[in-house]
Amino acid sequence: MRTRWTGRRCDSGERVHIEAEDGVIQSILPASEPVEREDELWISPGWIDLQVNGFAGFDLNGDVTTEHDIAEVAHALFSHGVTSFCPTVITGSAARIRQAMRAIHAACENNGLLAEVIPGIHLEGPYLSAEDGPRGAHDRAHIRNPDPAEFADWQQAAGGRIALCTVAPEKEGAAPFIRELCETGVKVSIGHTMANPEQLQQAVAAGAAMSTHLGNGAHPVLPRHPNYIWEQLAEDALTAMFIADGHHLGASALKSMLRAKQNRFILVSDSVMFGGMPPGRYRSAIGHEVELLANGRLQTAADPRILAGSAQPLVCGIENAMKLGGISLKDAIDAVTKRPAEAMGWPGLGSLRAGARANLTLFCVEAGSRIRVRQTVVGGRTVWSEELASR
Known part of the structure; x- marks a missing residue:
């Protein structure tokens, strides 16, 4: 059965018809019909979020993670335009x-839709800095040096689905560990680190190609230069992930970092289970006791300077990257489609072309930078729409 959508491409602004069959885009043709409504849809490849710890009250890092938790996070993300995400498992036992x-x-094996929307798992820790600041909200008790045998055990448990691993380069054995992971096809990102320039260069030489939420997971006060943020910003071999939720990076820092990285940045949410929940204090595996403020900032109760992940969905980062960072709609959308797909080596995702997976996000842009998701499509099938949600 063929399905069809009409709207403006985010990359070119051209109005097109997109047709798909069996979950794959078959054709993209110019649409000559007149526009019938002022808020005409934009069409982009489905949005990809490489860092999701939980959402909408469902935690992927609780004492027990269930298949139900994973399915509910996925369905909650659909309403915010996300078609692919990496469940992110953090530091723990x-x-x-x-x-x-x-x-x-198990969730991917038992649910075809979840297998479609989870192209890989992100392991963020436990091979991170134990130092206050770079450690962020990760539990110091479980921070440790890289252990290839331990990682192999987790990869076996994951059915080979671990696709991305965040590592601090200064940990003992980090460079050979990074090299080993890269040789097996696992992407390595530098994060939660206080590495010196030499250690960072060793990690890059070993194959590390990304930076996890650069500018965060850092000391509150740093030498003005050199420091590990400047070093990663300047390293062209590293694609930086940024959390543009309005709290992790101030407007000037976000704007400067986006300019520094140019087309080598990705937007992520780093969302946790408290996204969409009312303000208050909560218990969490990330940060133990955390406080969600009315403005959406999620911080540890012990030290309000330390954030405990984000309570905002990826769409907020897209909006803020345009509003605060001053980038174009095309550049912001590339940062959640084309670039993460390229960085992770997922050729079927992140592009609008015949032969690509029919993962689409359809949306309107209101009041300059406010994005209103209208429809989310996975494998040619509508998994969420504004119309269905309003019934």
Whole structure:
């Protein structure tokens, strides 16, 4: 059965008809019909979020991660335009990480839609800095040096689905560990680090190609230069992930970092289970006791300077990248489609072309930079729409 959508491409502004069959885009043709409504749809490849710890009250890092948690996070993300995401498993005991990996693997094996929307798992820790600041809200008790055998055990539990691993280059054995992961096809990102320039260069030489939420997971006060943020901004071999939720990076920092990285940046949400929940204090595996403020800032109760992930969906980062960072709609959308797909080596995702997966996000832009998601399509099938949600 063929399905069809009409709207303006985000990359060119051209109004087109997109047709798909069996989950694959078959054709993209110019649309000559007159526009019938002022808020005509924009069409982009489906949005990709490489860092999702939970959302809408469902936690992927609790004591026990369930298939239900994973499915509910996915369905909540659909309403915000996300068609692909990396469940992100953070620092914890070996047993807890293994259990989460098994649950995600089982969820994908038992649910075809989840297998479609989860192209890989992001392991963020436990091979991170134990230092206050760079450690962020990760539990110091479980921070440790890279262990190839331990990682292999988790990869087996995940059914080979771990696609991205965040590592601090200064950890003992980090460089050979990074090289080994890269040789097996796992992408490595530098993060939660206080590495010196030499250690950062060793990580890049070993194959690290990304920076996890650059500008965060850092000391509150740093030497003006050199420091590990400047070093990663200046390294052209690193694609930087940024959290543009309005809290992780101030407007001037976000604007400067986007300019520094030019077309080598990706937007992520780093969302946790408290996204969409009312303000208050909560218990969490990320940061233990955390406080969600009315303005959406999520911080540790012990030290309000330390953030505990984000309570905002990816769409807020797209809006802020345009509003605060001063970039174009095309550039912002590329940062959640084309660039993450290229960085992760997922050729079927992130592009509008015949032969690509029919993962689409259809939306309107209101009041300059406010984005209103209208429809989310995975494999040619509508998984969420404004019309269906209003019934």
